[in-house]
Amino acid sequence: MIRNLINGQLFKTSIETVKVRYFVVNNNNNNNNNNGGGEPIKNTIIEKLSNQFKPIHLDVVNESYMHSVPRGSETHFKVIIVSDIFNGKSVVAQHRLINDTLKNEMKNGVHALSIHCSTPDKWDESTISPSPGCMGGSKKEKQQKQQKDEK
Amino acid sequence: MNSYLFRIGSKTSGFLRSTQFVRSYSKHVKSESYKKALEDVETQVAESPCILYMKGIPERPECGFSNTAVRILQAEGAVFTSYNVLKNNDMREAVKEFGDWPTIPQLYVKGQFIGGADILMGLYKSGELSKLLNEAGVVKKDE
Numbered sequence: 001m002i003r004n005l006i007n008g009q010l011f012k013t014s015i016e017t018v019k020v021r022y023f024v025v026n027n028n029n030n031n032n033n034n035n036g037g038g039e040p041i042k043n044t045i046i047e048k049l050s051n052q053f054k055p056i057h058l059d060v061v062n063e064s065y066m067h068s069v070p071r072g073s074e075t076h077f078k079v080i081i082v083s084d085i086f087n088g089k090s091v092v093a094q095h096r097l098i099n100d101t102l103k104n105e106m107k108n109g110v111h112a113l114s115i116h117c118s119t120p121d122k123w124d125e126s127t128i129s130p131s132p133g134c135m136g137g138s139k140k141e142k143q144q145k146q147q148k149d150e151k
Numbered sequence: 152m153n154s155y156l157f158r159i160g161s162k163t164s165g166f167l168r169s170t171q172f173v174r175s176y177s178k179h180v181k182s183e184s185y186k187k188a189l190e191d192v193e194t195q196v197a198e199s200p201c202i203l204y205m206k207g208i209p210e211r212p213e214c215g216f217s218n219t220a221v222r223i224l225q226a227e228g229a230v231f232t233s234y235n236v237l238k239n240n241d242m243r244e245a246v247k248e249f250g251d252w253p254t255i256p257q258l259y260v261k262g263q264f265i266g267g268a269d270i271l272m273g274l275y276k277s278g279e280l281s282k283l284l285n286e287a288g289v290v291k292k293d294e
Binding site: 066 | 213216254265267268272273274
């Protein structure tokens with residue numbers, strides 16, 4: 001905790017004060033992952049899912065860049081997870097387990113969580129469909145403007 | 152109001168310590184309009200054979216995931232009502248709490264929660280959605 005604070009202050013610049021504070025808060029329960037990397041929330045998600053589900057396959061993709069949020073945001077994620085724990089559970093139940101595990105993240109900034117979960121015997125990577133692009137906010141306006149300009 | 156506060160508290164007591172949680176949710180805990188919204192969701196789900204909570208309207212979805220859900224339902228020929236959560240923030244949060252599901256879109260058929268965009272896609276691909284909608288009788292009949 002103290003080390004986190006010190007690190008946080010070292011990184012602190014006048015512009016990034018808010019960001020750094022967030023980073024420090026997020027690393028309170030995440031001491032092993034104190035690499036100061038650009039994706040603290042992603043690291044937390046990976047760690048929580050790994051601990052909880054002992055997955056044989058886990059992929060967490062930050063898809064925020066596809067959406068109408070500032071560059072470098074951690075708001076939209078896709079989780080691909082294969083674990084024995086899902087055996088005999090309905091898909092809704094499987095998703096609820098994951099949502100519960102990441103409840104804290106969902107309340108604090110993560111806005112979209114696309115979940116693809118499977119049991120080891122049903123796992124087939126080829127069936128994972130790509131996430132849809134953004135259709136709201138400024139991205140849409142930009143796209144429309146671009147199309148107009150091209151005409 | 153107190154009973155509602157208690158519900159939130161008992162359900163997520165661990166998060167109440169987080170100021171961010173309190174900040175983003177306190178307005179809903181306090182407001183009567185949020186309680187009303189929760190009741191509205193309950194009524195809508197009970198009364199609509201097939202209802203999709205989404206961002207935007209089917210003709211103009213304002214989120215890629217909502218768009219996916221709408222396209223799937225249209226491909227199945229489902230007769231569904233939709234509710235645009237972007238026009239009412241209380242409803243947007245109430246829907247999430249009601250279904251204990253953190254994201255939009257959400258589909259309910261005959262009062263049963265079916266899932267969000269990822270689950271709908273899975274059910275659509277496996278053919279289970281078609282079966283489910285047909286059994287519920289919410290599919291357009293061919294003339």
